[in-house]
Amino acid sequence: MPHPWLKERPLTPCLRGGFSTVNQTGSWRVIRPVLDISKCRDCSMCWLYCPEGVIDRENNYSIDYDYCKGCGVCAVECPVDAIEMVKEE
Amino acid sequence: MSLKIRDLPNEELVAPGNSGCPGCGATMGARMAMKVLGSRTIMVNGTGCMTVNYGVLAAARFPYLHMLFETTGAVLSGLDAGLRSLGKREGVTLLGWAGDGGTADIGFQSLSGAVERGHKFVYICYDNESYMNTGGQRSGVTPYGASTTTCPAGKRSIGESRPMQRRKDMVEIMAAHGIPYAATASLAFPMDYMAKVKRAAEVDGPSYVHLLSPCPPGWGSNDELTVEVSRLAVETGMWILYEVVDGERKFNKRLKTLRPITDYLKTQKRFRHLLDQPEEIEKIQSFVTKRAERLGLLG
Numbered sequence: 482m483p484h485p486w487l488k489e490r491p492l493t494p495c496l497r498g499g500f501s502t503v504n505q506t507g508s509w510r511v512i513r514p515v516l517d518i519s520k521c522r523d524c525s526m527c528w529l530y531c532p533e534g535v536i537d538r539e540n541n542y543s544i545d546y547d548y549c550k551g552c553g554v555c556a557v558e559c560p561v562d563a564i565e566m567v568k569e570e
Numbered sequence: 571m572s573l574k575i576r577d578l579p580n581e582e583l584v585a586p587g588n589s590g591c592p593g594c595g596a597t598m599g600a601r602m603a604m605k606v607l608g609s610r611t612i613m614v615n616g617t618g619c620m621t622v623n624y625g626v627l628a629a630a631r632f633p634y635l636h637m638l639f640e641t642t643g644a645v646l647s648g649l650d651a652g653l654r655s656l657g658k659r660e661g662v663t664l665l666g667w668a669g670d671g672g673t674a675d676i677g678f679q680s681l682s683g684a685v686e687r688g689h690k691f692v693y694i695c696y697d698n699e700s701y702m703n704t705g706g707q708r709s710g711v712t713p714y715g716a717s718t719t720t721c722p723a724g725k726r727s728i729g730e731s732r733p734m735q736r737r738k739d740m741v742e743i744m745a746a747h748g749i750p751y752a753a754t755a756s757l758a759f760p761m762d763y764m765a766k767v768k769r770a771a772e773v774d775g776p777s778y779v780h781l782l783s784p785c786p787p788g789w790g791s792n793d794e795l796t797v798e799v800s801r802l803a804v805e806t807g808m809w810i811l812y813e814v815v816d817g818e819r820k821f822n823k824r825l826k827t828l829r830p831i832t833d834y835l836k837t838q839k840r841f842r843h844l845l846d847q848p849e850e851i852e853k854i855q856s857f858v859t860k861r862a863e864r865l866g867l868l869g
Contacts, residue, residue: 499585499629500628501585502587503587506586525575526575532592532597533597547586557797
């Protein structure tokens with residue numbers, strides 16, 4: 482059976498920028514970051530440090546769980562501990 | 571003129587879904603650099619982890635070229651000369667992005683040549699202190715005592731046996747080329763790092779930034795401690811933040827005292843075997859302390 486990527490991925494040396502959105506890396510996650518917005522002081526550190534760029538600071542720091550890999554850097558670097566890492570069910 | 575976190579653009583130039591490991595220092599560093607450089611940037615990426623992160627699934631929403639290990643400097647030179655002769659060089663930033671293997675070992679001659687010819691580009695080396703993409707083989711900048719797959723620690727080996735003094739110091743090598751701007755950076759001081767990238771892009775000529783980029787699977791550190799490990803590296807004196815502007819050296823982070831080196835070593839499994847060998851720790855500690863005193867880092 483052909484790999485599912487072969488259907489979508491053209492056999493060329495270049496790809497359209499942003500093609501990686503087909504890869505929903507959220508499935509890698511074992512712990513998920515949960516933000517307590519009442520503690521948040523709007524310092525943007527989580528937004529800056531997120532390696533994937535899935536935290537949207539314009540929209541109350543909402544986290545895109547489709548792509549968050551659950552590394553936990555945001556929870557460690559948050560100066561007021563507003564982000565907690567919760568085990569995925 | 572300092573950079574403020576509020577002034578950074580909200581636009582994401584890197585799409586989510588890249589294949590990088592969770593907590594990757596290189597992905598984090600590249601995203602921060604792109605926030606400063608903007609979309610009119612051409613990234614030339616020597617083979618390494620970033621090829622997997624950005625190249626394999628095309629996460630980059632800006633022009634991105636994956637190049638062979640040894641050609642990052644040569645491709646940057648060619649792009650610079652080509653864009654100039656087409657009259658399209660104005661407003662375009664050329665960014666070279668390669669790992670420590672692609673910079674200090676394999677890509678060294680082409681980088682050295684590009685810097686010597688004086689092409690205008692920004693070169694960022696993300697230093698994870700081994701060839702992490704291929705499983706963690708030692709490179710020219712692997713620190714003393716680190717266990718890698720080609721120098722594993724065991725009964726008769728302490729891991730990498732090259733003394734700390736002979737670790738390739740890329741920033742000093744670049745400074746010896748007479749480069750207009752060279753700097754070291756750390757992810758734990760993001761505004762300092764981004765200000766350096768911005769300054770590097772404004773320089774007329776080549777510029778070089780060396781970023782310490784922790785690698786959770788390769789170093790055996792926890793995913794969430796990527797930034798914390800970078801911070802400990804600076805606070806223990808293992809990593810010194812400084813910049814060389816036209817030959818003048820300036821420290822960006824002076825320390826009152828150095829934290830004991832074990833604080834840094836115990837966060838990583840690659841140094842785990844050293845923790846019950848006090849004489850080896852003493853070797854690293856005395857090197858780090860002497861270097862800090864010699865350079866005048868303290869105070």
